[in-house]
Amino acid sequence: MKFCLFDADYSSSEKPNVRLFGTDDKGNSVMVLDSIEPYFYAFCKKGLKAELEKIKEIKRTELTKKIINGREKSFYKIYCERPAEVREMIKDRTECFEYSLNLYKRYLIDKGIYPLEWLDIKGPSRKGEGFATVIEAERIKKTKNGILGQPKIMALDIEVIDGRIVMFSAADNIGYREVFSSEDEKAVLEKISRTFLERDPDIVATYNGDLFDFDILNQRSQANKIKLMLSRDGSSLYFRKSMWTSSAKIKGRIHIDLFAFVSRLMFQQLQSEVFTLDEVSREILGRGKESISLEELANMWKNKRKLMEDYCMNDSLLTLDLCKNLLTQIFTLSRVSGQLPFDCSRMTFGALSEWYLIRKAAERNMISPNPAHYAEIQRRRAKVPIKGGYVKEPMKGLHSNIGVFDFRSLYPSVIVTFNISPEMLNIKCKKYNHVPGFRYKFCADKKGFVSEMVESILEERGKIRKKIKNAKNRKELDEQQFSLKILANATYGMFINPKARWYSYECAESSAAYGRHYIKQAIDEAEKYGFLVIYADTDSLFVKLADEKDIKKSAKDFLKKINASLPGIMELDLQGFYIKGMFIPQKLEGYTAKKRYALMDEKGIITLRGLEAVRRDWCDLAKSLQREVIRLVLEGKEKEALEAVRTTVKKVKNRQVDIDEIAISTQLSRSAGQYKTKNIHSVIARKLNEEGKAAAEGTIFSYVIKKGAGSISDRAELAYKTGKDDYDADYYINNQILPAAFRILQTLGYKQQELLANGLKRFG
DNA sequence: GGCCCACGGGG
DNA sequence: GGGTACGTGGGCC
Numbered sequence: 001m002k003f004c005l006f007d008a009d010y011s012s013s014e015k016p017n018v019r020l021f022g023t024d025d026k027g028n029s030v031m032v033l034d035s036i037e038p039y040f041y042a043f044c045k046k047g048l049k050a051e052l053e054k055i056k057e058i059k060r061t062e063l064t065k066k067i068i069n070g071r072e073k074s075f076y077k078i079y080c081e082r083p084a085e086v087r088e089m090i091k092d093r094t095e096c097f098e099y100s101l102n103l104y105k106r107y108l109i110d111k112g113i114y115p116l117e118w119l120d121i122k123g124p125s126r127k128g129e130g131f132a133t134v135i136e137a138e139r140i141k142k143t144k145n146g147i148l149g150q151p152k153i154m155a156l157d158i159e160v161i162d163g164r165i166v167m168f169s170a171a172d173n174i175g176y177r178e179v180f181s182s183e184d185e186k187a188v189l190e191k192i193s194r195t196f197l198e199r200d201p202d203i204v205a206t207y208n209g210d211l212f213d214f215d216i217l218n219q220r221s222q223a224n225k226i227k228l229m230l231s232r233d234g235s236s237l238y239f240r241k242s243m244w245t246s247s248a249k250i251k252g253r254i255h256i257d258l259f260a261f262v263s264r265l266m267f268q269q270l271q272s273e274v275f276t277l278d279e280v281s282r283e284i285l286g287r288g289k290e291s292i293s294l295e296e297l298a299n300m301w302k303n304k305r306k307l308m309e310d311y312c313m314n315d316s317l318l319t320l321d322l323c324k325n326l327l328t329q330i331f332t333l334s335r336v337s338g339q340l341p342f343d344c345s346r347m348t349f350g351a352l353s354e355w356y357l358i359r360k361a362a363e364r365n366m367i368s369p370n371p372a373h374y375a376e377i378q379r380r381r382a383k384v385p386i387k388g389g390y391v392k393e394p395m396k397g398l399h400s401n402i403g404v405f406d407f408r409s410l411y412p413s414v415i416v417t418f419n420i421s422p423e424m425l426n427i428k429c430k431k432y433n434h435v436p437g438f439r440y441k442f443c444a445d446k447k448g449f450v451s452e453m454v455e456s457i458l459e460e461r462g463k464i465r466k467k468i469k470n471a472k473n474r475k476e477l478d479e480q481q482f483s484l485k486i487l488a489n490a491t492y493g494m495f496i497n498p499k500a501r502w503y504s505y506e507c508a509e510s511s512a513a514y515g516r517h518y519i520k521q522a523i524d525e526a527e528k529y530g531f532l533v534i535y536a537d538t539d540s541l542f543v544k545l546a547d548e549k550d551i552k553k554s555a556k557d558f559l560k561k562i563n564a565s566l567p568g569i570m571e572l573d574l575q576g577f578y579i580k581g582m583f584i585p586q587k588l589e590g591y592t593a594k595k596r597y598a599l600m601d602e603k604g605i606i607t608l609r610g611l612e613a614v615r616r617d618w619c620d621l622a623k624s625l626q627r628e629v630i631r632l633v634l635e636g637k638e639k640e641a642l643e644a645v646r647t648t649v650k651k652v653k654n655r656q657v658d659i660d661e662i663a664i665s666t667q668l669s670r671s672a673g674q675y676k677t678k679n680i681h682s683v684i685a686r687k688l689n690e691e692g693k694a695a696a697e698g699t700i701f702s703y704v705i706k707k708g709a710g711s712i713s714d715r716a717e718l719a720y721k722t723g724k725d726d727y728d729a730d731y732y733i734n735n736q737i738l739p740a741a742f743r744i745l746q747t748l749g750y751k752q753q754e755l756l757a758n759g760l761k762r763f764g
Numbered sequence: 765g766g767c768c769c770a771c772g773g774g775g
Numbered sequence: 776g777g778g779t780a781c782g783t784g785g786g787c788c
Binding site for chain 1: 785788
Binding site: 161675677679 | 767
């Protein structure tokens with residue numbers, strides 16, 4: 001039968017089994033069972049064979065030749081049920097490799113199976129166990145035939161009031177919509193299980209379901225002694241835990257947590273510095289959600305149930321549409337890297353690149369290097385941070401008619417052009433690439449592994465980009481090429497990651513050095529050509545012409561010239577033109593660590609980067625003022641921007657703002673007694689305790705700084721206990737309103753003092 | 765300036 | 776799958 005693989009796991013309950021989950025060509029759910037013979041590799045050593053034969057856990061060994069660090073060596077391939085345990089027994093005798101791979105990963109690599117490909121499975125099949133078909137594989141063959149039917153995607157959202165789940169909504173891509181609410185939590189939980197059973201989705205989409213929805217569902221079903229039935233095989237929710245995060249797995253389905261994906265792999269392409277469902281949906285879908293405080297939500301539950309149901313439904317609909325939008329990217333990453341969509345959608349750049357390399361290495365008869373041990377990781381962490389990209393400090397002020405250039409995939413193209421790969425460093429050969437400013441040289445006689453892999457990703461991307469022009473499925477192709485860009489860009493991050501198998505401080509240093517060399521060269525060339533370079537950072541430069549002539553024509557001409565001189569596959573692109581722009585240094589004096597700018601194009605559309613007065617420890621008033629100031633300044637309304645600041649300051653002074661606008665919300669990270677020092681959190685926790693209210697770890701509260709004597713924390717009070725007459729106007733003006741506005745206005749040359757009323761004299 | 769603690773998403 | 780994410784900012788002393 002035809003089978004398309006979505007997900008897989010390993011179970012050793014009876015015999016070592018790999019379970020493959022997916023659908024047939026009609027979209028019905030399928031589980032494929034296959035056996036696996038786990039193994040690992042050990043360096044060949046004299047007398048080792050005899051010792052291995054004494055270990056009863058080892059089933060058999062094979063002598064084999066494998067390539068490591070560019071050289072062929074002899075290894076024992078040791079078959080045993082638990083590679084990690086057997087490796088412990090012999091690790092002092094010889095170095096072992098690939099003993100900690102997850103066995104479903106091992107299986108997919110060895111069989112050469114990539115997720116979302118079509119397979120032809122032969123073997124006895126049956127119905128049941130939650131699947132339309134269960135098949136015991138006797139033969140698996142790859143096939144080109146088969147069209148992926150639309151997988152059924154269901155988005156889910158829950159609402160929690162006073163620690164209990166009172167509502168949930170679900171929406172799927174075939175039009176199913178459901179909101180259910182009840183005072184009876186058991187009824188809600190049972191309804192959720194029923195929905196999963198009846199709708200039977202292939203993909204479950206959530207927004208932060210890993211850390212919130214499924215965590216709460218798990219806790220509350222235990223509290224209510226109800227077994228949640230979400231998976232296909234009847235198993236409970238499974239949490240794959242790591243030190244600081246957790247992923248919720250629903251066996252037989254793919255749980256895609258859009259927050260996990262967006263915050264790890266998409267943050268670079270989003271303007272937003274925050275990854276709330278609202279901000280992310282606004283940017284990707286062009287529509288968002290109403291912002292509702294916790295108090296309002298509780299109030300809605302009491303008085304406006306219907307409105308709350310609409311709110312809940314909207315969250316599911318946004319999540320569903322985000323999933324539909326981003327699925328191509330996730331699937332492409334999965335197809336190319338060979339990792340499961342569940343894993344791909346939760347990986348960091350470094351892990352993504354590493355897994356891609358592990359698979360490609362196996363396909364080339366290579367053994368992947370081992371990840372470093374703890375002491376080595378610590379040593380790597382302690383190294384001097386690598387000198388990063390070159391930054392040319394921004395010129396102050398509001399600029400007009402700006403052209404933006406950037407190097408197309410700077411680090412990947414450097415890696416390919418100069419053959420940057422760990423095993424090519426300083427080896428003996430005929431021709432070298434010498435790293436500018438360093439003693440490093442990379443062999444130029446033959447291709448290195450990492451650089452060749454990056455090259456093949458870029459080539460694949462190039463092919464897709466060429467197809468886009470006349471294609472019907474432009475959007476899909478565009479998403480494909482973009483995910484390849486993500487994968488290529490991930491390699492530099494992997495070089496720096498101390499835990500990575502192909503970690504290389506020297507390769508990272510070299511990539512950065514070449515990057516600096518070529519951006520500086522581009523800046524020089526741009527200046528020679530007659531541009532004023534107003535700002536440059538790592539891979540992009542922002543230019544204007546002194547006499548504001550036709551920048552578009554000059555920019556295109558410049559581009560042609562510079563690209564003719566760039567080596568290898570390096571290329572400078574024209575990113576766009578903007579009619580107004582400003583660049584914001586991080587501090588008043590000192591360095592700029594991160595790109596921070598605001599640009600406005602011909603259509604009046606504003607692009608913001610790096611302006612982060614959006615955290616929840618800033619009050620709403622400060623956040624909205626910063627946005628307004630940016631807009632006004634870019635529109636050339638400097639006077640109005642200053643007026644907006646003055647008006648806000650006046651409003652605060654005259655106590656004309658609502659407590660909501662100046663309340664700052666925060667979360668207790670421990671319980672009242674556990675704080676070592678006096679701070680806002682410990683003071684509020686104590687106050688909550690005195691009132692007999694919950695002040696446990698995780699409690700969220702909003703507070704206001706009251707006027708009076710004492711430190712900030714002495715004067716912090718729960719928002720609901722304060723009125724307009726209580727807040728400390730000076731604190732809000734000096735610590736919230738002015739800093740937020742000043743971030744922007746300092747680039748126009750203002751001093752913080754000047755933002756106050758008397759500084760506005762400039763405009764009479 | 766050093767230390768402590770918080771921020772992120774969700775409700 | 777991960778040997779206290781992680782980079783940064785405010786308040787206190």
